[in-house]
Amino acid sequence: MTIRPEPAVAMPSGAEFATDGAIHLNGNSLGPPRTTLVAELDRIVSDQWARRQVQGWFSDGWLDLPRTVGDKLATLLGATPGQVVVAGETTSATLFNVLVAACRLRADRPVLLVEAESFPTDLYIANSVARLLDRRLVVESRAGFDAYLHEHGDEVAVAVAAPVDFRTGERREIGPTVALCHRVGVVSVWDLSHAAGVLPVELDANRVDLAVGCGYKYLGGGPGAPAFTYVSARRQSQVDFPLAGWHGHARPFEMSPTFAPADGIDRARTGTPPVLSLVGLNHALDPLIEVGIDELHRRSAELGELFLDCLAERSPELAGRLASPRDPDRRGGHLALRVSQAERVENALAERGVHVDSRPPDLIRFAFAPLYVTHEQVRRAVEALCDAVEGVR
Known part of the structure; x- marks a missing residue:
């Protein structure tokens, strides 16, 4: 896969999201907060609610x-x-x-x-x-x-x-x-x-x-x-x-x-x-x-393709279990693999700091939210996935 040049609109860095150092490939279930969220909520509570009470409905x-x-x-x-x-x-x-x-x-x-x-x-x-x-x-x-x-x-x-x-x-x-x-x-x-x-x-x-x-x-x-x-x-x-x-x-x-x-x-x-x-x-x-939906989609598809390319290189057998369309134009922001003991693999990945989710009977979903998932995280996630699958056999 050829990685295209970085877009003119820069993506936020992973540091702008409170991921606690983990790799979040489950943004199709729940995305992590921005690190500035606590300050924003505190501003609303302290400067608006606490000070103006019910008048906040009208003044704020x-x-x-x-x-x-x-x-x-x-x-x-x-x-x-x-x-x-x-x-x-x-x-x-x-x-x-x-x-x-x-x-x-x-x-x-x-x-x-x-x-x-x-x-x-x-x-x-x-x-x-x-x-x-x-x-x-x-x-x-x-x-x-x-x-x-x-x-x-x-x-x-x-x-x-x-x-x-x-x-x-x-x-x-x-x-x-x-x-x-x-x-x-x-x-x-x-x-x-x-x-x-x-x-x-x-x-x-x-x-x-x-x-x-x-x-x-x-x-x-x-x-x-x-x-x-x-x-x-x-x-x-x-x-x-x-x-x-x-x-x-x-x-x-x-x-x-x-x-x-x-x-x-x-x-x-x-x-x-x-x-x-x-x-x-x-x-x-x-x-x-700020990034825009077209660039968000382009980046998500690129990350998904990188995941599949790395997986095919690391474990062709596991890559062959793709349950999603291989054509990125026929996928949304996530893809799924059919893996036996999917829930155990999900738990094993969580222990390795990689968050995914499983769906019965045998699917594991990997979501490529473009604001906080990086190319390096995708490569690490593939390695962790292969190790986790081997470990639960």
Whole structure:
């Protein structure tokens, strides 16, 4: 593999992240914090909360944080301002809110379609929404998903997919799937949790209807960081969210007993924003935006290719267990190997200072978050992997 010259935009050094000297190849589960996060949180607590108490909502921009962070995140998602909000919920609650709203857009159709390979939460929430709204849930394989849209699209209200398979990292191109949905009148909903911050998704250009994603993986917002909601501008006046919280009201401080949805993306807001969590996510986004999503993706793909090249040289047999596409253009930010006793190998790697994660029955995932993973760390991780696999045999 030929390593290309360093980009014009310099990557942050690993020292800017609190990794405790470990090699973090599990940023697709939880990224490490920036070393300046503690100071930023202390500033909010000491200079704003402690001094101004409730007035901080108005004088320090706390009330605006869901939109402030949303507009910042939009630059990584290929969306213009005013289409992304971080209301403060978990990914599960956010997906529920979006799926019900999407189904309400096509109340005349009986089917909710979801990929069988989806993250379990997506399957659970889709099943719950289908039962709640008396829709028929259809779960199809990756290939069967498109076939079902071709053959039965006129029955489908909503189709839920992800641009990155959470197990193998295999990509699904967003544009062709959205185009197919729109040809047959289907509302497209995307789970961007394993793509946001590492893969260009171009939501506006691809004419996505609605999308959700978490804030703690490649975005680095911290454990349980709140999820985001994207609603395209053309859909915002139509969506009717089931979670009608007071911050989604057109005039929240009137305290009206009757809900009137806010204009635009603000109608996706619900309750009082979790300020400290939003501050953590806001702080994490700055270096990602400075580098830009195209360069982040280029660097991640380069690190993944280096990993595979080093592995092929060190252990061709282990390299042959790749469960992900070999073509980097068909992968997201992580790849997976099929390894027997995967959980034991994961634990053995952790003892060597290399953090990965395993998924049953036999997958180990390696994520190449571009802000804090280096070429040298990749080489060391390959050596540690080969030693760990040998050690558990």
